[in-house]
Amino acid sequence: MSDIDKLRDKIDKITFDIIKLLKERNDIAKEIGSLKDNLRLGVTNEERESQLRSKVLSLCKEIGLDEKLGLIMLNFLLNESVKIQSSNKQTHLSVFLKAKSLEKQGKKIIHMEVGEPDFNPPQIVKAALSEVYEKGYTKYGDSKGMVEFRESLAKYATSRYGTKTDPQNILVSPGARFSVFLAISTLLNPGNEIIVIEPAWPAYKDNALNTGIKIRTIHTTLENKWEPQIDEIENVINQNTKMIVLNYPNNPTGKILPEKLQDQIMELSIKNNLYVLSDEIYYAYAFRPWKSILSYQYDKSVITQSFSKSHAMTGFRIGYAISNPDIIEKMSKLQALALTNVSEPIQYVAMKALDADTTVNTKTMKNRIETVTRRAKAMPLDFVEPDGGMYLFAKIRKENFDSVEFTNKLLDHGVAIAPGEGFGNYQGFVRISACQTEDILNQGMQVIDDVLRNQK
Numbered sequence: 001m002s003d004i005d006k007l008r009d010k011i012d013k014i015t016f017d018i019i020k021l022l023k024e025r026n027d028i029a030k031e032i033g034s035l036k037d038n039l040r041l042g043v044t045n046e047e048r049e050s051q052l053r054s055k056v057l058s059l060c061k062e063i064g065l066d067e068k069l070g071l072i073m074l075n076f077l078l079n080e081s082v083k084i085q086s087s088n089k090q091t092h093l094s095v096f097l098k099a100k101s102l103e104k105q106g107k108k109i110i111h112m113e114v115g116e117p118d119f120n121p122p123q124i125v126k127a128a129l130s131e132v133y134e135k136g137y138t139k140y141g142d143s144k145g146m147v148e149f150r151e152s153l154a155k156y157a158t159s160r161y162g163t164k165t166d167p168q169n170i171l172v173s174p175g176a177r178f179s180v181f182l183a184i185s186t187l188l189n190p191g192n193e194i195i196v197i198e199p200a201w202p203a204y205k206d207n208a209l210n211t212g213i214k215i216r217t218i219h220t221t222l223e224n225k226w227e228p229q230i231d232e233i234e235n236v237i238n239q240n241t242k243m244i245v246l247n248y249p250n251n252p253t254g255k256i257l258p259e260k261l262q263d264q265i266m267e268l269s270i271k272n273n274l275y276v277l278s279d280e281i282y283y284a285y286a287f288r289p290w291k292s293i294l295s296y297q298y299d300k301s302v303i304t305q306s307f308s309k310s311h312a313m314t315g316f317r318i319g320y321a322i323s324n325p326d327i328i329e330k331m332s333k334l335q336a337l338a339l340t341n342v343s344e345p346i347q348y349v350a351m352k353a354l355d356a357d358t359t360v361n362t363k364t365m366k367n368r369i370e371t372v373t374r375r376a377k378a379m380p381l382d383f384v385e386p387d388g389g390m391y392l393f394a395k396i397r398k399e400n401f402d403s404v405e406f407t408n409k410l411l412d413h414g415v416a417i418a419p420g421e422g423f424g425n426y427q428g429f430v431r432i433s434a435c436q437t438e439d440i441l442n443q444g445m446q447v448i449d450d451v452l453r454n455q456k
Contacts, residue, residue: 022077022080025077025080025081026080026081026084029080029081029084029085030084030085032081032085033081033084033085036085040400040402040427041425042421042424042425042427043082043085043086043425044082044215044217044425046216046217046219046236049078050236052074052078053071053074056070056071056074057070057071067239068191068239068240071191071238071239071240072190072191072240073191075191075193075212075213075214075240076190076191076212078214079209079212079213079214079215082209082215083209086209090404090407090408090419090421090422091202091418091419091422092113092114092418092422092431093114094422095113095407095411095416095417095418095419096111096113096114096416098408098411098416099111099113099411099416102411107414108414109411109414109415109416110414110415110416110436110440110443110444110447111416111433111435111436112415112416112417112432112433112434112435112436112441112444113407113416113417113418113431113433114418114433114435115251115309115390115391115433115435116308116314116433116435117309117312117314117361117365117390117435118435118436118437119312119361119364120312121311121312121313121316121353122311122353122356122357122358123356124352124353124355124356125311125313125349125352125353125356127352128348128349128351128352128353129345129349131348131352132344132345132348132349135348137344137345137347137348138344138345139344140340140341141341141342141344141347142341143332143333143335143336143340143341144170144171144172144328144332144335145170145171145172145320145341145342145347146172146344146347146348146351147167148351149172149347149348149350149351150167150170150172151167152351152354153165153167153170153172153320153354154166154167154169154170156354157169157170157294157322161292161294161295162295163292163294163295163297165294165322168325168328169322169323169324169325169328170320170321170322170328171320171321171323171328171331171332171335172318172319172320172342172347173318173319173320173321173335173342174317174318174319174339174342174343175306175308175317175318175319176279176281176304176305176306176308176319176320176321177203177319178319178335179302179304179319179320179321179331180203180204180207180277180279180304181203181207182321182331182334182335183275183277183302183304183321183323183327183331184204184207184208184211184213184243184277185207185211185334186327186330186331186333186334187242187243187275187302187327187330188208188211188213188242188243188275189212189213190211190212190213191212191213191214191240192213192214192240192241192242192243193213193214193215193216193236193238193240193241193242194208194213194214194215194216194241194242194243194244194245195216195217195218195233195236195237195241195243195244195245195274196208196215196216196217196218196244196245197217197218197220197228197233197244197245197246197247198217198218198219198220198423198424198425198426199220199226199250199252199253199393199420199423199424199426199429200245200247200250200251200423200424201247201251201252201279201423202422202423204245204247204277204279214240216236216241217424217425218232218233218236219424219425222382222383222384222395225255225384226250226253226255226384227255227257227258227261228261228265230261230264230265230268233265233268234268237268237272237274241272241274242274242275243274243275243276243277244265244269244274244275244276244277245277245278245279246262246265246276246277246278246279246293247278247279247280248262248278248280248282248290249282249283249285249286249290249386249387249388249389250282250389251281251282251389251391251423252389252391252393252418252420252423252431253384253386253389253391253393254369254385254386254387254388254389254390254391254392254393255384255386255387256286256288256289256290256387256388259289259291262291266293266296266298269298269300270298270300273300274300275300275301275302276293276298276300276301276302277301277302277304278292278293278294278301278302278303278304279304280292280293280303280304280305281304281305281306281308281309281310281319282309282388282389282390283305283310284309284310284358284361284362285309285310285362285365285366285388285389285390286387286388287366287369287386287387287388288387288388290387290388294322299324300324300327301323302321302322302323302327303321303322303323304319304320304321305319305320305321305322306318306319306320307319307350307353309390310358310361311350311353311356311358311361312361313350313353316346316349316350317346318342318346318347318349318350365390365434365435367438368390368434368435368436368437368438368441369386369389369390369392369434371434371438371441371442371445372392372432372434372441372445373385373386373392375441375442375445375446375449376392376394376432376445378449379445379448379449379452380396380397380398380452380453381394381395381396381397382394382395382397383395390433390434390435391431391432391433391434392431392432392434393420393423393426393429393430393431393432394429394430394432395420395426395428395429396428396429396430396452398428398455400428401427401428401455402427402428403419403420403421403427403428403429403430404419404421406419406430406451406452406455407419407430409451409455410447410448410451413447413450413451414447415444415447415448415451417430417431417432417433417448418430418431418432418433419431432444432445432448
């Protein structure tokens with residue numbers, strides 16, 4: 001046997017040993033996950049991970065292994081644990097699917113678990129749908145989106161934010177969710193780290209995990225009015241940190257950051273050369289002064305928008321991203337690979353929808369949030385009144401309260417809401433959506449109140 005064959009056999013054995021150890025590690029992670037469930041603990045523990053990270057870096061120095069490679073391997077292992085321990089977590093979507101299943105069985109459900117406005121899209125949308133065929137919007141198109149639509153979006157963004165936006169800064173996508181996926185998948189690599197401020201829409205973490213990106217969470221609290229501490233963000237940034245996600249008005253809390261704090265976060269991001277992914281899908285439902293990340297004119301920012309909330313066009317699956325042309329080009333290449341281009345008929349309809357006046361939607365949602373908030377004040381709930389959005393994120397005023405068990409029980413009473421643990425380590429919290437008429441919302445809140453007061 002040649003020397004090279006001997007070395008190959010040796011490296012094969014090491015590889016097999018690594019795989020066996022990975023299996024053993026995953027089995028232990030599963031056991032830990034079960035214990036966490038019983039103890040009502042969150043999946044991630046940033047303090048524990050930070051200690052482990054320091055030890056790994058020390059070991060890398062001791063044995064002469066490249067620190068970056070060591071951190072990439074550690075992040076892979078940590079992500080595997082997160083995937084294993086998150087598999088049974090209940091989210092707003094899992095509640096929604098259960099609710100839909102019950103409806104098929106004939107049960108009436110009040111939907112207060114998802115962010116889907118019950119009102120119709122603007123009337124102009126109805127007319128545009130009938131024009132599509134005659135106007136010939138039925139063909140393959142540019143992966144970035146129809147030129148005339150991107151021109152309209154650029155004018156809309158320039159007018160709304162006061163910051164010059166050109167068509168080459170726009171990518172049309174099938175919903176803002178896909179723009180989020182494209183940004184994370186094209187701008188980051190496995191082993192990189194992304195900062196997510198919780199509570200947060202779970203898709204940011206899900207997309208990162210799917211791409212092999214390590215999530216570093218910043219846990220905000222009700223007591224601190226859902227405001228992240230700038231030093232906490234600064235402390236988690238390292239050589240592998242490449243992106244921070246912002247979502248304001250926030251889902252699920254409705255929080256809008258104070259402008260000074262947002263400025264500080266942007267200064268920190270620019271200083272550390274981070275991508276800033278800003279999900280601004282709830283911009284139309286800002287009930288107090290709000291500042292788009294677009295206004296900072298930072299080249300490494302990606303702003304995602306959608307027609308789903310502002311124009312009540314959830315089923316149309318149409319959104320867009322605003323960024324610098326180089327980033328748009330990278331995102332469009334992956335989009336072309338995945339789906340060629342967004343449906344031209346839907347793009348045309350959305351382009352026409354830009355002319356609609358949606359201020360009545362804003363007023364309607366504000367009234368509904370106020371209705372939910374007013375009812376919630378008379379219930380055993382603690383919360384910060386939302387600055388915007390379409391949700392109330394509240395803590396049940398009972399010790400060791402199981403919000404997952406509670407949301408499942410509520411379904412039996414015909415009301416669907418979302419458990420807090422779907423948005424991070426927030427056991428005992430619930431998210432209540434205000435997307436129904438005020439009369440229906442009052443009915444739903446009454447059921448929630450009744451069940452809560454009878455809950456042991």
